[in-house]
Amino acid sequence: MNQRTIAASVFFIIVAIFFILAAWSMRPFGAPDQSAMDDYIIQNTQEEAGANNGVTSVVFDYRGFDTLGEATILFTAVAGVIMILRREKHE
Amino acid sequence: MIYNLPYFAVMGLILVGLFALIFKRNLIKMVIGITLIESGVNLFLITLGYRENSTAPIYTSSPGGIMSLPVPQALTLTSIVIGVAVLALMLSFVILIYRHYKSLDVNEVRRLRE
Amino acid sequence: MFEIIIYLLLIIGVFFNLLGSLGLLRFPDVYTRLHAGTKCTTFGSIFLIGSVILLGLKDWYLGSTNGSILAIHAIVALVAILLTNPTGAHAIARAAHKSGVMPINAQVDHLKEDTGGSKKTTEIKKKEAR
Amino acid sequence: MDLVEIIHIILPILIVASAVVSIYLKDLLAAVIALAAMSLLLSLEFYILQAPDVAIAEAGVGACLTTAIFVIAIRATKRKEDA
Amino acid sequence: MIEFFNEYILVIAILMLSIVIAIIRVILGPTAPDRVVGLDTINTIVISGMVLLGALYQDIIYIDVAIVYALLSFISTLFIAKYLEGGGF
Amino acid sequence: MSEMSRIVRTMTAIMFPFAMIYGLYVIAHGHLTPGGGFQGGAVVASACAMLLVAYGSKWVEEKIKEKNLSLLESVGAIGFIAIAFFGLFFGVAFFHNFLVGSDLLFGMVPAVGSTGANINTGGVLPLMNFAVGLKVIAGLFAIVLVMAYATTSFKEGKS
Numbered sequence: 001m002n003q004r005t006i007a008a009s010v011f012f013i014i015v016a017i018f019f020i021l022a023a024w025s026m027r028p029f030g031a032p033d034q035s036a037m038d039d040y041i042i043q044n045t046q047e048e049a050g051a052n053n054g055v056t057s058v059v060f061d062y063r064g065f066d067t068l069g070e071a072t073i074l075f076t077a078v079a080g081v082i083m084i085l086r087r088e089k090h091e
Numbered sequence: 092m093i094y095n096l097p098y099f100a101v102m103g104l105i106l107v108g109l110f111a112l113i114f115k116r117n118l119i120k121m122v123i124g125i126t127l128i129e130s131g132v133n134l135f136l137i138t139l140g141y142r143e144n145s146t147a148p149i150y151t152s153s154p155g156g157i158m159s160l161p162v163p164q165a166l167t168l169t170s171i172v173i174g175v176a177v178l179a180l181m182l183s184f185v186i187l188i189y190r191h192y193k194s195l196d197v198n199e200v201r202r203l204r205e
Numbered sequence: 206m207f208e209i210i211i212y213l214l215l216i217i218g219v220f221f222n223l224l225g226s227l228g229l230l231r232f233p234d235v236y237t238r239l240h241a242g243t244k245c246t247t248f249g250s251i252f253l254i255g256s257v258i259l260l261g262l263k264d265w266y267l268g269s270t271n272g273s274i275l276a277i278h279a280i281v282a283l284v285a286i287l288l289t290n291p292t293g294a295h296a297i298a299r300a301a302h303k304s305g306v307m308p309i310n311a312q313v314d315h316l317k318e319d320t321g322g323s324k325k326t327t328e329i330k331k332k333e334a335r
Numbered sequence: 336m337d338l339v340e341i342i343h344i345i346l347p348i349l350i351v352a353s354a355v356v357s358i359y360l361k362d363l364l365a366a367v368i369a370l371a372a373m374s375l376l377l378s379l380e381f382y383i384l385q386a387p388d389v390a391i392a393e394a395g396v397g398a399c400l401t402t403a404i405f406v407i408a409i410r411a412t413k414r415k416e417d418a
Numbered sequence: 419m420i421e422f423f424n425e426y427i428l429v430i431a432i433l434m435l436s437i438v439i440a441i442i443r444v445i446l447g448p449t450a451p452d453r454v455v456g457l458d459t460i461n462t463i464v465i466s467g468m469v470l471l472g473a474l475y476q477d478i479i480y481i482d483v484a485i486v487y488a489l490l491s492f493i494s495t496l497f498i499a500k501y502l503e504g505g506g507f
Numbered sequence: 508m509s510e511m512s513r514i515v516r517t518m519t520a521i522m523f524p525f526a527m528i529y530g531l532y533v534i535a536h537g538h539l540t541p542g543g544g545f546q547g548g549a550v551v552a553s554a555c556a557m558l559l560v561a562y563g564s565k566w567v568e569e570k571i572k573e574k575n576l577s578l579l580e581s582v583g584a585i586g587f588i589a590i591a592f593f594g595l596f597f598g599v600a601f602f603h604n605f606l607v608g609s610d611l612l613f614g615m616v617p618a619v620g621s622t623g624a625n626i627n628t629g630g631v632l633p634l635m636n637f638a639v640g641l642k643v644i645a646g647l648f649a650i651v652l653v654m655a656y657a658t659t660s661f662k663e664g665k666s
Contacts, residue, residue, distance in 0.1 A: 008113045016106055023098040030143035038140075038160035042148055045161075046617050050607040051538035051629045054148035054161035055388045059168060059543065060635045064591060064602030070169040071584055071642060077176035078580060078646045082573065084183045085657035097384075100347030107354045117416045119363055119408065123370060126401070127354050130377055133393075134350075137386050146477065147385045151539050152271055153621045154476055159385045171392045172545050172643060175400055179650040182408040186658065189412040196417065212425065219429045222463055226436035229443050229459055235451045242440070242459040250466040253429070257473045270623075271478050278481040282469055285488035285525070286462065292518040293458055293492035293499075299512060300499035301451035339427055345434050349441055356445050364501065368453045371494050372444055372460055375487075376437075379464055382471065382483055387541035390483045391533070395490060395549030402494035403556050403651055406501050411658035479540050482533070486550060489526045493557045500511060500560055506659035507564050 097138045104131030116197045118185045122178065129174045136163040136170070207263045214256035221249030234309040235301045243294040247286065254283045342383055350376050361416045367405045374401060426474045433467045454498050461491040510563045519561035526554035537636040538629035544636045548643025555648045564655040573656075576649040583642030590634055606630040 027033060041062060042054055049057035059067055104127055111124030140163035146153055148161040185195070192200050228241025257279045264272025350373060357369035374397030381390040437460055444456035465488050472480035500507065510516065533540075534547030559567045594603035606614050607630035615628045626633075 005114075012110065012113055015109060019102045019106055023095060023102040026095055026098045029095050029097055029138070030141055032139065032142060032160060035160055038162055041161055042158050045148075046150060046619050046622075048607070049604055049630065049632065050613075050616050051632050052150040052617060052622065052624070053388075053538050053541065053543075054150075054158070055164045055168065055541075056538050056543045056632055056636070058161050058165035059545075060632050060639075061602065061604050061630075063162070063165060066166070066169055067639065068588070068591070070173055071587060071639070073173050074176050074642065074646050075580065075584060077180045078577075078649055080180050081183050081650050082577065082653050084180075084187055085653050096344055096347050097380075100351055100380075103347075103351035104354055107351070107358055111358045115358070117363070119405075119412070120358070120366070120416060123357060123366060123405075126370065127357070127373075130354075130373070133389070134377065134380065137381055137384050137389060140386075141384045145385055146475070147387050147479065147541070149387075149479055149541060150617075150621055151624050152274075152478060155621055164386045164389050167386070167389050168392055168543075168545055171389070171396055172549070172647075175396050175404075175647065176650070178401065179404050179654065182404055183654065186408055186411045186654075195412055215425060215429050218466070219432050222436050222466070223432060226439040226443075226459060226463070229456065230439050235449065235455065238443070238452060238455050242443075242455045243462075246459055246462040250462055253466040254469050257469050260473055271476075274478045275473065275481065278478065278485065279469055279473075282465065282481060282485045282488050285485060286465060288518065288522060289488065289492040290458075290462060292515055293495040295514050296492075296496055296499035296511065297451055297454050297458065300502035301449075303504065304451070304502045306449055306451055339430075341431050342434060345438070349437065353441060353444070362450065364450050364498070365447075365453050368450070368457055368498065369444060372441065372457055375457075375460060375464055375491075378483075378487070379468070382468060382480070387480055387483050388543065388546065391486050391541055391546040392549060394483060394486045395546055395553055398487060398490045399493040399553035399556055400549065400647060400651065403497050403560070404654060406497045407507060407651075407654045407658055410501055410507065482541055485529065486533075486546075489522070489529060490550065490553045490557075493553055493560065496511070496515065496557065496560045503511075507560065507655040 097134070101131050101135040101138065104128070104134065118188065118195045118197065118200075119182075121197075122181050122185065125181065126174070126178060129170070133167050133170055133174075136167045139163050207259065211256045211259055211263075214252045214259065218249045218252030218256065221245050221252070225249060235306050236298065236308050239294055239298055239301075243290060243297075247290045250286055251283065254279050254286070258283070339383075346376060346380050346383070350380060363409050363414055363416055364406070367402060367409065370405070371397070371402045374398065426470050430467055430470055430474070433463055433470075436463050437467075450498070450502060454495060458492075458495055461487070461495075465491070510566070511561050516561050519557055523554055523558055526557065527551060530554060534636055534640040535633065536624070536626070538632045539624045539626065544639030545643055547636075548640045549647065551640075551644045552647035552651070555644075556651050559652060559655060564652065564659055567652060568656050571652070573649055573653055576645045576652070580642050580645035580649065583638050583640075583645060586638035587635060587642065590631055590638060594631070604630040604632070 045054045045057045049061045051057045108124040108127035111120055115121055140160035142157055142159050145157045145159040148158045189195055225241050225245030229238050232238045232241055258276050261272045261276030353369050353373040357366045360366045378390050378393040381393055440456050440459045444453050447453040465484050468484035530547045530550035533542035533550055537543035591602050594605050595601050598605035613629050613633050617628045
């Protein structure tokens with residue numbers, strides 16, 4: 001029980017109390033506050049994107065840059081894994 | 092009207108992951124903790140986008156009625172694939188550390204480093 | 206008529222599923238638990254999904270196009286369960302035996318004697334098994 | 336639709352319980368099994384929260400790939416947690 | 419909702435009870451194969467529950483999730499079994 | 508040693524085409540039913556992982572080189588960005604859906620409201636689904652294959 005453990009315990013308890021209060025004072029489950037953007041997407045996805053699936057039209061049409069960033073992260077992670085583990089194969 | 096129980100589930104997941112991340116010394120246990128935190132965040136996003144008595148935001152032969160919000164679902168979708176890629180990267184680092192130090196203990200690794 | 210059959214299938218299926226998980230809790234060792242947890246729930250799931258298939262066929266008979274799609278997808282799910290579940294059970298049992306988990310109260314363990322016998326017969330039996 | 340709320344109540348408790356188990360166990364393989372169960376129940380939770388897209392993604396990733404990567408890593412390192 | 423479908427909800431509630439029992443086995447199980455058997459049981463029960471929920475919502479798109487699970491859920495079982503057998507991947 | 512029993516191998520050989528076809532179905536119907544590039548890619552990568560666990564990583568490494576998987580992932584990324592740039596050239600902006608409303612492939616606009624499934628809709632969404640699906644398949648399976656192969660060869664050389 002050194003000082004490090006005590007400090008970590010205090011930090012953890014503070015974070016726990018914060019999370020419990022946050023979950024307690026959250027808005028009621030099942031009733032979103034602001035949904036103007038989502039209502040627009042739900043109503044216009046068939047005319048603008050031409051797709052029946054709202055989620056796919058958001059992923060690839062309305063928010064394409066998110067997917068671009070995701071592709072970058074996936075590429076980087078795969079390159080990192082191959083770079084780390086490839087060296088063992090030739091030894 | 093479930094009285095915020097899914098929010099408490101999110102809180103529990105994140106707290107359990109944080110506990111593993113702070114107090115556990117095994118590297119794979121810490122990676123499991125990070126996975127738990129990521130699952131909690133995914134559940135939080137989906138919970139934010141849920142409406143009472145709604146259907147999925149897909150028009151193909153849907154029964155009609157109000158629909159749940161599509162944007163949080165799309166964000167979660169990208170988050171899951173990022174999560175598994177980053178998990179593989181972390182586990183590769185863990186394997187590399189084990190080959191160098193012959194140990195998974197964080198304190199051992201730190202002590203041998205000095 | 207249809208509804209009575211669907212009720213019957215639901216009752217049989219849920220009874221076997223509950224029985225399977227109860228047996229999973231009550232049985233003493235891995236192999237008997239494997240009986241309860243895999244065979245029983247597979248048998249129950251056949252009836253549960255069969256009720257959904259019957260519901261879809263009823264809707265199709267009454268003139269709904271969604272009913273046929275429901276029935277076909279449920280049939281695909283049923284075939285997938287029937288193909289994959291016994292394979293998983295076989296893999297678990299083999300792995301449990303290879304990792305050294307013995308059945309409780311077992312008097313004679315034939316598999317153990319086979320692998321522990323003379324080397325030649327073991328090799329021959331292995332070749333036959335392959 | 337009253338009994339559906341029972342599912343909404345039981346399922347978060349089960350998710351948190353399996354998460355706690357996956358942290359509590361000393362055997363890392365058992366922890367990974369509990370993590371797989373958590374992922375499975377999380378996918379069912381996504382399903383009843385009306386997000387079938389996310390449920391399919393979680394199914395494909397959590398049912399197979401996460402467990403596979405963890406088991407490979409445990410195979411390459413060691414199984415017991417020394418603590 | 420039609421009154422007939424309430425029976426499906428009752429069945430799903432009983433399946434939830436079965437999942438609770440199987441989770442207890444996953445928690446208790448003394449060896450790793452016990453826990454794997456519990457995981458397999460949860461897999462099967464969840465698949466049938468997903469199909470029943472798809473029939474309950476009267477929406478055909480939901481059953482796709484159940485098919486994905488039925489196709490893929492035994493792969494994790496295979497990985498763990500191969501680890502327990504010993505030998506590399 | 509590194510392959511499983513005969514039952515598992517036989518069932519894998521039976522199940523693999525089903526899982527593959529189902530994954531491709533999930534990718535191709537991404538704009539109609541739940542699914543898309545990420546989900547279908549995860550399903551197909553899981554099917555390939557099933558092949559890996561049943562037959563051993565050495566067998567799979569002989570069939571599918573990891574270099575080719577890397578190449579395939581790059582092709583997927585380049586296709587994704589190229590389709591996005593087509594939106595800039597033919598339309599008004601990056602990621603503009605330039606095929607919707609035209610008479611080309613995938614150019615139809617579905618009726619508003621709850622409709623049936625018509626695969627000829629969606630604009631560039633099916634093409635992007637295929638590009639991202641290719642990327643996710645190659646990426647995730649490359650991760651699993653490289654991890655399994657590297658750790659196995661290490662263990663065998665060690666002991």
